[in-house]
């Protein structure tokens with residue numbers, strides 16, 4: 001089965017780009033002399049496909065899809081592992097900012113191993129580990145033929161789960177800690193959803209730079225265990241949402257300065273409470289909206305504290321830096337160094353075989369799990 005041409009479009013239609021999955025099918029036919037195909041392939045592979053938007057457990061199916069022939073500038077890869085992230089779920093539901101034309105293969109992130117390279121491929125060789133440069137790759141599949149330009153290599157001596165979960169959440173954490181405030185050793189960052197994949201990366205990258213983190217999580221019966229787990233990876237303080245409104249916060253600020261930066265992955269009341277604790281002129285960066293509630297900014301925070309209210313989307317950052325790949329390469333090198341030094345671990349993960357996708361999708365949509373589902377191919 002050849003998939004028909006897919007596009008990944010912004011919902012406001014301001015830009016439109018082809019998804020790798022099918023653009024490659026098309027490219028292999030159109031590239032002519034610049035990327036000639038090397039023989040016709042009849043190989044197939046298993047993939048998690050959706051033909052319409054909806055509840056992931058209803059619309060995702062495991063199917064056999066054809067692999068296109070290998071072009072001269074393409075590589076054949078075996079996908080090793082791919083996580084299930086909230087944005088993958090939102091894409092399938094049809095509620096994300098960019099959506100593929102259907103049918104589409106699920107998954108935007110993951111690590112793959114190069115099995116074969118086209119004759120004009122320069123930057124990659126057999127055995128290399130690679131991750132996508134952009135969203136829309138369709139990683140929930142066993143194999144893929146990908147353009148050399150659409151993937152970037154990683155060292156293959158880092159843990160598999162670190163590689164599989166590196167391209168989205170740690171990159172988001174890294175950029176938010178680098179690009180909004182000039183954070184120095186001893187400064188403080190406050191964040192909600194601190195047990196999320198992004199949150200765990202923020203804790204570790206901040207700790208590696210000597211930056212304090214105040215980590216807010218929703219209350220749960222096993223709060224103490226979660227708090228211990230986050231402290232073990234470098235969290236300075238772990239508090240419940242309710243504590244943000246209590247006088248005990250004043251006590252906490254006796255041991256660390258008020259935050260220069262607040263990272264909001266939740267929205268609603270939680271975001272408003274983060275804002276109240278920022279220092280004069282500090283920034284709140286919103287990167288997620290798990291509570292599906294708008295952010296309300298108290299007038300006093302704007303007038304008397306002159307807080308900056310910003311947003312961040314790692315997909316846009318990658319696209320802004322796609323022509324000159326040096327910034328992305330430098331960030332990945334720095335993150336991989338932290339991994340190799342034992343300073344940045346993958347988030348807590350459950351490894352699930354591709355065939356057990358249904359259970360993994362269900363679990364990924366449950367609250368209070370604090371564990372990332374990773375499909376092992």
Ligand SMILES: NC(=O)c1ccc[n+]([C@@H]2O[C@H](COP(=O)([O-])OP(=O)(O)OC[C@H]3O[C@@H](n4cnc5c(N)ncnc54)[C@H](OP(=O)(O)O)[C@@H]3O)[C@@H](O)[C@H]2O)c1
Nearest residue numbers: 086172193196197198218287288290291312313314367368
């Ligand atoms: N802007 C970007 O570039 C960017 C990049 C990466 C991720 N994101 C976004 O960041 C968010 C986290 O992603 P992730 O992969 O790190 O997620 P994750 O590991 O799956 O964790 C989900 C987090 O959301 C919390 N949560 C779920 N429902 C909630 C609710 N109703 N109210 C408050 N908290 C809730 C969970 O807390 P509990 O344990 O309490 O359920 C958990 O901390 C998502 O919205 C994702 O789309 C954005």
